[in-house]
Amino acid sequence: MIQKSSLLYFSILFLFPFFLLSQVTSNIDIISKRLQKKAIEYQSETNFVKSQYFFLKKDWDSTLIYTTKQLSTNANREIADYCHFFRARIFHNKNLYKEAKEELFLISKAFEFSTLTTINLGSAFLGLSDFKTAIVYYKKALQSPDIKNQPYSFAKIHEGLGTCYLFLEEYDKAEEYLLINLHSNKNDQVHLYDAYNSLANLYYEQDKNAKALYFFEKAYFLSKEIKDVQIKNLASFNLAVYEENRGDYKKALIYRKEAEQWNDSLNNQNKIWSVADFEKKFAVAQKQKEIKVLEVENQLKNTQRNWLFFSAIILLVLLTAGIYLYAQKVKNSKTILLQKNKLDELNATKDQLFSIVSHDLRSSVHALKTSNSKLSATLETKNYDELNQLIIQNSGIANGAYSLLDNLLHWAMLQTKQLYFHKESVHLYSIVQQIEYNYKPLLFDKSINFENSVAKNCFIFVDLDSLKIVLRNLLDNAIKFSNENGKISFYTSENNSDFCQLILEDNGIGMNQNTVDELLQENELLAKKNNSEIIGTGLGMQLCKQMIKKNGGTINIESQANKGTKVILLLPKTASNG
Amino acid sequence: MDNINILIIEDTPEQSDALIKVLLENNYTVVGVARNFTDALKLFYANTIDIIIIDVFLDGKPDGITFAESINIIPNASKPFVFLTSSQDRQIFERAKLTKPFSFLMKPFNELEILYAIEMAVEKFYEQTNVFLTEEQDTVISNDFLFIKKKNSLKKVALQDILYIEVEERYCNIITEKEKFVILISLTKISALLDPAKFIRTHRNTIVNTDKIEEIILADNLIILQGNHKINLSDTYKDFIKKMNILS
Numbered sequence: 032m033i034q035k036s037s038l039l040y041f042s043i044l045f046l047f048p049f050f051l052l053s054q055v056t057s058n059i060d061i062i063s064k065r066l067q068k069k070a071i072e073y074q075s076e077t078n079f080v081k082s083q084y085f086f087l088k089k090d091w092d093s094t095l096i097y098t099t100k101q102l103s104t105n106a107n108r109e110i111a112d113y114c115h116f117f118r119a120r121i122f123h124n125k126n127l128y129k130e131a132k133e134e135l136f137l138i139s140k141a142f143e144f145s146t147l148t149t150i151n152l153g154s155a156f157l158g159l160s161d162f163k164t165a166i167v168y169y170k171k172a173l174q175s176p177d178i179k180n181q182p183y184s185f186a187k188i189h190e191g192l193g194t195c196y197l198f199l200e201e202y203d204k205a206e207e208y209l210l211i212n213l214h215s216n217k218n219d220q221v222h223l224y225d226a227y228n229s230l231a232n233l234y235y236e237q238d239k240n241a242k243a244l245y246f247f248e249k250a251y252f253l254s255k256e257i258k259d260v261q262i263k264n265l266a267s268f269n270l271a272v273y274e275e276n277r278g279d280y281k282k283a284l285i286y287r288k289e290a291e292q293w294n295d296s297l298n299n300q301n302k303i304w305s306v307a308d309f310e311k312k313f314a315v316a317q318k319q320k321e322i323k324v325l326e327v328e329n330q331l332k333n334t335q336r337n338w339l340f341f342s343a344i345i346l347l348v349l350l351t352a353g354i355y356l357y358a359q360k361v362k363n364s365k366t367i368l369l370q371k372n373k374l375d376e377l378n379a380t381k382d383q384l385f386s387i388v389s390h391d392l393r394s395s396v397h398a399l400k401t402s403n404s405k406l407s408a409t410l411e412t413k414n415y416d417e418l419n420q421l422i423i424q425n426s427g428i429a430n431g432a433y434s435l436l437d438n439l440l441h442w443a444m445l446q447t448k449q450l451y452f453h454k455e456s457v458h459l460y461s462i463v464q465q466i467e468y469n470y471k472p473l474l475f476d477k478s479i480n481f482e483n484s485v486a487k488n489c490f491i492f493v494d495l496d497s498l499k500i501v502l503r504n505l506l507d508n509a510i511k512f513s514n515e516n517g518k519i520s521f522y523t524s525e526n527n528s529d530f531c532q533l534i535l536e537d538n539g540i541g542m543n544q545n546t547v548d549e550l551l552q553e554n555e556l557l558a559k560k561n562n563s564e565i566i567g568t569g570l571g572m573q574l575c576k577q578m579i580k581k582n583g584g585t586i587n588i589e590s591q592a593n594k595g596t597k598v599i600l601l602l603p604k605t606a607s608n609g
Numbered sequence: 610m611d612n613i614n615i616l617i618i619e620d621t622p623e624q625s626d627a628l629i630k631v632l633l634e635n636n637y638t639v640v641g642v643a644r645n646f647t648d649a650l651k652l653f654y655a656n657t658i659d660i661i662i663i664d665v666f667l668d669g670k671p672d673g674i675t676f677a678e679s680i681n682i683i684p685n686a687s688k689p690f691v692f693l694t695s696s697q698d699r700q701i702f703e704r705a706k707l708t709k710p711f712s713f714l715m716k717p718f719n720e721l722e723i724l725y726a727i728e729m730a731v732e733k734f735y736e737q738t739n740v741f742l743t744e745e746q747d748t749v750i751s752n753d754f755l756f757i758k759k760k761n762s763l764k765k766v767a768l769q770d771i772l773y774i775e776v777e778e779r780y781c782n783i784i785t786e787k788e789k790f791v792i793l794i795s796l797t798k799i800s801a802l803l804d805p806a807k808f809i810r811t812h813r814n815t816i817v818n819t820d821k822i823e824e825i826i827l828a829d830n831l832i833i834l835q836g837n838h839k840i841n842l843s844d845t846y847k848d849f850i851k852k853m854n855i856l857s
Contacts, residue, residue, distance in 0.1 A: 449698075449699055450699075451698075451699045451702040451703075453702070453706070456738060456739060458725075458739070458742035460742070461721070461725050461742055462725075464721055465719060465721040465722045465725060468719045468720065468721045468722075469719055487742070487743070487744055488743055488744065490739055490742075495713075496713075496715055499715075605739075
């Protein structure tokens with residue numbers, strides 16, 4: 032009995048893989064056609080396309096990988112169903128019934144091969160030795176409406192049911208189902224063999240030896256026509272065990288030998304398989320290595336690219352900075368050039384001024400010299416009238432030279448910003464009086480009528496000394512450009528609450544508009560010396576402009592040739608404090 | 610009216626001579642000419658002085674400023690200064706500026722400039738600017754004197770010599786024991802500048818020096834001053850009597 036059960040166990044053990052494998056091979060046509068359609072339909076889902084491809088190629092591991100990938104990103108129900116179906120099939124093939132069962136449970140009811148799912152669930156429970164549950168699923172599958180049109184599935188359900196009942200030792204039911212199985216699909220040799228074998232096992236279990244022998248032998252002869260070595264081995268082995276149990280050792284020996292022969296070839300095949308497997312693993316490792324190398328290369332490329340990118344950016348920045356600095360430098364040098372030109376110009380003007388001033392001084396001193404010699408000569412003749420005239424003349428020359436030097440000093444101080452500048456309230460009328468006082472002899476000499484009609488209540492807020500310089504220069508000019516018996520007048524005109532308008536008017540030789548413009552021009556240091564007799568250095572006018580500007584006033588000139596000149600000054604008034 | 614006393618601190622005789630000539634011509638009194646710092650101090654303390662004309666540089670040293678500085682330190686001794694200088698050295702000016710109030714006179718100067726500078730110095734010193742040159746006022750009032758402009762010159766009158774003042778619109782009649790004259794100043798200004806404890810209004814247009822009151826006859830509304838000057842006392846201004854110390 033022990034041997035019996037071992038035989039049974041042995042044969043059952045071998046039963047499932049074939050049973051399942053054969054099922055795949057027979058249904059594969061339908062499934063593969065559907066899959067090819069689906070692959071086209073879901074072309075964009077590369078993982079699914081790959082997994083179905085590997086599934087059809089029976090590359091289980093690759094299929095598992097790609098389905099995992101697909102499931103991790105998937106949203107489509109149908110694709111998920113297919114993936115779970117693939118996985119279930121694969122786990123089943125690997126005898127991982129529990130995982131297979133779980134995958135099958137994950138398939139939705141709308142799946143188009145739901146009958147197959149149910150059948151597979153049955154066989155999964157069968158694999159897990161939960162025969163009763165298996166029976167439930169098989170029967171459920173049997174109720175599927177189109178099951179009759181799928182003879183293979185139909186047969187398999189019955190085979191599964193038979194096997195279940197066999198294990199449950201309900202032999203009648205087992206026999207019934209197994210016979211249906213035997214008759215349902217006679218075209219497939221492997222199936223037929225399985226059916227014979229199952230029946231033989233059934234009868235053998237019931238000690239119906241004649242029937243068992245009949246089916247064992249039928250299986251054995253059928254196995255001769257089947258290429259599968261394992262089946263041949265199993266068929267022979269089953270017969271050997273059977274004969275051995277019956278006591279016919281001779282026959283048993285023959286069968287056993289045959290079985291061993293098949294077993295050897297099977298082992299051989301297994302060895303080849305394992306070698307192939309090893310090679311495959313090796314190839315995989317090789318591929319893995321290559322992938323790693325490629326990864327490293329990729330990384331290297333990435334870093335190289337990054338490096339290139341950053342260096343390009345740095346270069347660009349450097350370039351921009353360089354251009355900017357260069358532009359700055361160009362700008363600077365331009366400014367410097369401009370300044371240099373201006374300085375050159377100023378220096379030239381200064382030189383010019385220097386020469387004019389020294390020339391003027393030289394002529395003044397020279398005039399004094401000759402006048403002095405004349406003076407001493409006149410003294411000898413004791414001509415006192417002429418003496419007096421000469422002295423007056425001398426003092427005039429000295430005065431001219433003095434005022435020139437005075438202007439020069441102030442101009443120099445103004446340029447070097449050494450001039451003391453202190454604004455205070457100044458009584459304009461008194462100042463005009465004071466200025467006039469110094470020029471009284473000159474005015475008298477030229478018989479010029481001087482008039483000071485400045486308003487006596489006019490107080491201006493200026494630096495006193497600079498105002499004096501301005502007024503002195505203007506009056507000096509006015510006298511210089513006035514004819515004998517001319518008229519010079521100072522007067523104010525009230526038209527502004529903040530500024531006092533002081534006007535110096537003469538009826539002298541005047542000047543044309545060009546000269547006026549030239550005089551009032553901002554940067555022109557010296558007016559051109561057209562007439563060396565009467566036009567001076569221009570220093571006085573320049574000084575006036577600068578001083579008035581410094582005092583916060585303005586200067587303007589209105590003049591007509593041969594009619595006279597009007598110099599109009601605007602000076603800030605003292606803020607009245609009540 | 611008295612002349613203004615001027616002290617000249619000037620090391621160059623020609624300059625000081627020219628100055629003295631101008632000042633005398635314009636009725637100023639020159640109390641002395643100091644040639645150096647020590648002389649200046651001596652003369653300053655020995656005389657009553659109203660204005661000092663100082664040359665900034667004495668023997669090439671800025672002793673003039675030093676003198677002004679030392680005078681300024683002594684309380685109540687300071688007087689109006691006029692600085693004479695031919696230098697436009699900024700540093701000197703900055704230093705002189707600290708001895709406020711001050712007035713500058715740049716050499717060379719003419720007569721008018723000297724007189725102007727003296728007037729400015731007085732105005733600035735007593736902080737009553739734009740007085741002498743306007744047509745509204747001609748008097749600067751210090752604690753002890755009235756400085757009055759007469760023609761081109763300045764005169765002074767001691768406040769203690771004044772008996773009473775009669776106001777007539779823009780003019781004031783000043784009556785002293787010896788003389789009587791008119792100055793140009795408004796009532797509001799003169800009352801603001803005079804010591805209110807000493808000078809009080811007894812009438813709408815009369816200000817009386819209380820030191821000079823000899824007798825007050827309330828019955829006749831009369832005040833009798835020294836020199837037998839009789840002044841009307843108006844009811845509105847009687848209140849001052851309460852503040853006075855009445856002996857009997």
